[in-house]
Amino acid sequence: MxxxxxxxxxxxxxxxxxxxxxxxxxxxxxxxxxxxxxxxxxxxxxxxxxxxxxxxxxDRDALIDLIFEDHITEFVDAVSRWDADREPGNVAKALLDCVVLFRHHLHAKDMFREDLGHPENAGLYNRFVDRAVRAIVERLRVTTVEAYARAHHIDIEHVGEVFYVLVYGLIGLVRSSPDVDDQVLVAIVRQTLHLDMGTANTTL
Structure with a gap:
């Protein structure tokens, strides 16, 4: 046999x-x-x-980075949709909608992001947030920031770096104080970027 x-x-x-x-x-x-x-x-x-x-x-890190990209792309695409859908001239609403979007994605529940939040994954979490913030800031820079600059003087230097610190700081604030009011976050963004809230004719 x-x-x-x-x-x-x-x-x-x-x-x-x-x-x-x-x-x-x-x-x-x-x-x-x-x-x-x-x-x-x-x-x-x-x-x-x-x-x-x-x-x-x-190496294994290359696989981790690829999974990172899935989540980062999802958030960046959402930022692009926010930019495309915002109402020109209504800066206050645009900021509030952006904060709501930001909070939604930060609190989105999936096993991967929950796992990254564990203390033993602190290094991976920081790497993920750094890459996500850089991607989001770059998308904002070539869309919303350029649109705003066509109608206003941008009263800050080192725009990319300021946006990076702002977004990274907002993530830390919302994680440590999840009950912080949306209007507080809006005020932080407005004050940090010296935004001209203007009138109904103001363009963002």
Whole structure:
């Protein structure tokens, strides 16, 4: 009686295999937490060798960064929609809508972001926030800031750096004081950026 042989591993296109690895990484991070998942576990979930994982990704951090990008892109796209939908001239409403959007995404519940909030993931959390803030500030710079500058003098220097400190600070404030009123956040933004609230004809 002949001994059965194992079926050869199914050959897949590089893009398909790449997507499988990313999907498995997302699942494992959600199930076990970022800090507890190894490349070996990811390879086992996909059904490939560790070497094949490293063929697509230089290290585990590259996989983490890719998952970061999913969440960052979601927030940046929301900022773009806010910018496209805001009512020209109504600076107060635009600021309040932006604060509401900011708070919504900051408090959005998913396993990945909840896991990042654990003390053992402080380094990863800071890396994630830094990348997210830089992406958000860049999107604001090429949309909202340029639109505002066409109608007003921007009364601050180092615009990008000021926006970075502002957004990073707002994240820290809302995390440490989740009950802070939206109007307080609006006032902080307005005062920090020296915004001209103007009249109904003011353009933002």
């Amino acid at each position: 002949s001994t059965p042989t194992a079926s050869p591993r199914q050959s897949k296109q590089p893009d398909e295999r790449h997507d499988e690895i990313v999907a498995a990484t997302r699942q494992l991070f959600a199930e076990r937490g970022v800090a507890k998942v190894s490349v070996t576990e990811i390879a086992k979930r996909v059904g490939v060798t560790r070497g094949l994982i490293y063929h697509y990704f230089p």
